[in-house]
Amino acid sequence: MRITPGMTSDNALYNLQKGRTLLNRLQEQISSGSVINRPSDDPITTRQLLDMDSQLDKGDQYLSNITKGNLSLSMTDTALQGMADIIAQAKETVGTITSGSSDQTVRENAASQLEELKKQLVDLGNTQLGDQYLFAGFKNSTPPFSTADNTYSGTSDEVSIEIDQNSPAAITIAGDTLLKGTGSYGSVDIFETLDAIIAAINSNNPADIQSNAAKLDSSSSQINNARSDVAGRMIRFKSAETMITRNQATLKGIVSDTMGVDYIEAATQLNKQQSAFEAALAATAKITQLSLLDYL
Amino acid sequence: MGINNLLNIATSGVTMARVAMEVTSENIANVNTPGYSRQKTVFETAPVTTANGFPLGTGVQLASVQRSHDDLLQLQLVKGNSQYGESETKQTALSQIEPFFNEVTNDGLGQAMEDFFNSWQDLSVTPQGSAERQAVLSRSQVLVDTFHQMNTNLNDSLSSADRSLEGLTADITDKAKSIASLNEQILQTERLGGNANELRDQRDYLTQELAKKVGVSYSEQSDGTQTVTLPGGEALVQGNSFATLSTEVDAGTGLNKIMLTPVGGGASSDITATIGGPDNSLGEIGGTLQVRDEIVPGYLAKLDEMARQLVTNVNSQHSSGYGLDGTQNNFFDPAKITSADIALDSTLTTNKIAAAGQDPTTVSGPGDNTSAFALAQLKSGSFSFTVDGKTTSATLSSFYNGFVSSVGIDTENAANSTAQNDSFLRQLNALRESNSGVSLDEEMANLIKYQRAFEASAKVINTASEMLDTVMNLIR
Numbered sequence: 001m002r003i004t005p006g007m008t009s010d011n012a013l014y015n016l017q018k019g020r021t022l023l024n025r026l027q028e029q030i031s032s033g034s035v036i037n038r039p040s041d042d043p044i045t046t047r048q049l050l051d052m053d054s055q056l057d058k059g060d061q062y063l064s065n066i067t068k069g070n071l072s073l074s075m076t077d078t079a080l081q082g083m084a085d086i087i088a089q090a091k092e093t094v095g096t097i098t099s100g101s102s103d104q105t106v107r108e109n110a111a112s113q114l115e116e117l118k119k120q121l122v123d124l125g126n127t128q129l130g131d132q133y134l135f136a137g138f139k140n141s142t143p144p145f146s147t148a149d150n151t152y153s154g155t156s157d158e159v160s161i162e163i164d165q166n167s168p169a170a171i172t173i174a175g176d177t178l179l180k181g182t183g184s185y186g187s188v189d190i191f192e193t194l195d196a197i198i199a200a201i202n203s204n205n206p207a208d209i210q211s212n213a214a215k216l217d218s219s220s221s222q223i224n225n226a227r228s229d230v231a232g233r234m235i236r237f238k239s240a241e242t243m244i245t246r247n248q249a250t251l252k253g254i255v256s257d258t259m260g261v262d263y264i265e266a267a268t269q270l271n272k273q274q275s276a277f278e279a280a281l282a283a284t285a286k287i288t289q290l291s292l293l294d295y296l
Numbered sequence: 297m298g299i300n301n302l303l304n305i306a307t308s309g310v311t312m313a314r315v316a317m318e319v320t321s322e323n324i325a326n327v328n329t330p331g332y333s334r335q336k337t338v339f340e341t342a343p344v345t346t347a348n349g350f351p352l353g354t355g356v357q358l359a360s361v362q363r364s365h366d367d368l369l370q371l372q373l374v375k376g377n378s379q380y381g382e383s384e385t386k387q388t389a390l391s392q393i394e395p396f397f398n399e400v401t402n403d404g405l406g407q408a409m410e411d412f413f414n415s416w417q418d419l420s421v422t423p424q425g426s427a428e429r430q431a432v433l434s435r436s437q438v439l440v441d442t443f444h445q446m447n448t449n450l451n452d453s454l455s456s457a458d459r460s461l462e463g464l465t466a467d468i469t470d471k472a473k474s475i476a477s478l479n480e481q482i483l484q485t486e487r488l489g490g491n492a493n494e495l496r497d498q499r500d501y502l503t504q505e506l507a508k509k510v511g512v513s514y515s516e517q518s519d520g521t522q523t524v525t526l527p528g529g530e531a532l533v534q535g536n537s538f539a540t541l542s543t544e545v546d547a548g549t550g551l552n553k554i555m556l557t558p559v560g561g562g563a564s565s566d567i568t569a570t571i572g573g574p575d576n577s578l579g580e581i582g583g584t585l586q587v588r589d590e591i592v593p594g595y596l597a598k599l600d601e602m603a604r605q606l607v608t609n610v611n612s613q614h615s616s617g618y619g620l621d622g623t624q625n626n627f628f629d630p631a632k633i634t635s636a637d638i639a640l641d642s643t644l645t646t647n648k649i650a651a652a653g654q655d656p657t658t659v660s661g662p663g664d665n666t667s668a669f670a671l672a673q674l675k676s677g678s679f680s681f682t683v684d685g686k687t688t689s690a691t692l693s694s695f696y697n698g699f700v701s702s703v704g705i706d707t708e709n710a711a712n713s714t715a716q717n718d719s720f721l722r723q724l725n726a727l728r729e730s731n732s733g734v735s736l737d738e739e740m741a742n743l744i745k746y747q748r749a750f751e752a753s754a755k756v757i758n759t760a761s762e763m764l765d766t767v768m769n770l771i772r
Binding site for chain 2: 002042054064
């Protein structure tokens, strides 16, 4: 085949261009740290990477939800602990006067102690997290309990948040199931019971005192049931958090394996390509200088 | 007769050597002219006469000046240029569109959608929080703005493709005109018996350049003119007349139509459907039409479908929920379901954002987060996307990720296609260069060869002249 100097120089330029393109790509990979810098570099892997990014983002959001939920549950737990203490104190006080007493002062002391304890219970029932009332169900911008009467002005709902894909979890307890016995923790209306005991003490009715004292015992287990429910939920949150964190770590590892540049390999390639390119440049320089004109 | 014969023969030798050197110098001068085919002189012996009873030659004469030319290569080059023009235009357009979808390095629509749904998750944890409500509004506005921007970007690509058609048609018409005038010149020259090698070279080269713009086919007529035909069968150049291509804006779509005024005048007709070749696969004009009429509208359709599904499904959940003020509202404006006009409902305020599943002012309370919870779960909800008659079931982010991936695939394919066509074209050009290209080494050697021939024939003249002198001096 006949070769002209024009062909030689065209060929040389084409191959130099190819060499430069390869060098450019390697340099881009090394300086950006990723093998894929645009969807067209590897469209299928891009799809996988984007899907994994989606999952990582979801995981982060769930972790954020879990953190906020934990706050609510811890406050609830602290309040419940306080309530349990109050019931214990109330039981102690009732214990001292369980058979009634002929002494008016003793009776008045016991009654006023119980009044105070009831007020504290109402306060705890109106515990707030920020400006939301924890035990008010959905009506959480107004206090659910009042010292004036024993009515509950919240709703019976528990606030649910998502802690993992399709995993809703409740982060509050409704005040009426807790303190008025309308739910599964127990069936004692604690405020009514306390009122009944106070009235029984004031009217020196030991029979009533004793029957209501028994209810007070049940209310203790009512509070405890709620506490173990909350504790169970906190354990569930903890394990969800651990699992999600572990998944995130694994996913991040996969993402960096897929997308990250192996610097050693890239540097080796760069060196190799550089030497090849330098050789091509030198050869081009040598060959394009040859011409018959130099010898005539 | 006699010494005159000798002089004539030597003169023909000198003249032919000079002609050969002229052709050689023409080759050397045109070594870098694109499209030039080297020429070589073909000599033959001059007619033989009988002298003294037996045949004797009368010198040398020029048979022809041939150009080294391969018709088959020209045909393949024309086709190769058309294919290359199409894939290169597509690749350029796609590589400018791809950055809008580059979710690998930039935060685009994908991230905006994630942030939007995350703001609903945050709201579901704190439904009456004013900060969370404000965040929902801000993130939604960002999402809406991002849709608008993507739409604008894609439409900009579309209009720039559309505008480029004007330049293309002007260029094609210009080349057609040049080919027509070359046809005329070649006709005249060859009629007078001259050779039109350079003109033919120019015409071949112009045809290749024309083929890059539009997928023409050509044929040479018996009178030496070349008829050029468009992919739809219409004549572009016939003899010394040419057709004119122009653009006209279609009143309905607002886009350019390609109009052809046929050879010899007449009413112009719309040839947009056929000028790009089958499936718009030939020439820069085919590539541009593909980008304008298939590729970008396809992307816009997917984007619009995403906007429609987002608005419809979010509104459906949102309007069944209650705002803090007890009212039920749409979240997005339900009349605006394309990516160009998607917008938040004009009456929406932070208090009207529906987090509650029941009226919080009467039935439940401000802590009711059931609607916000359900809306946040729409992120993992499967919708039915219908694009171009095909329905797929996917989550919003999964659909978008698939969309991004398909843009990547299109771009990668266009790049590969261009590289292949480029490589093919290069090989053809190399073959053509090998066949018809000027080699300076060769021309230098020829120059020396003809120079020596010239010197030798001149020497013969010299000798003949001396002989004549001798004869003259016989008679004194």
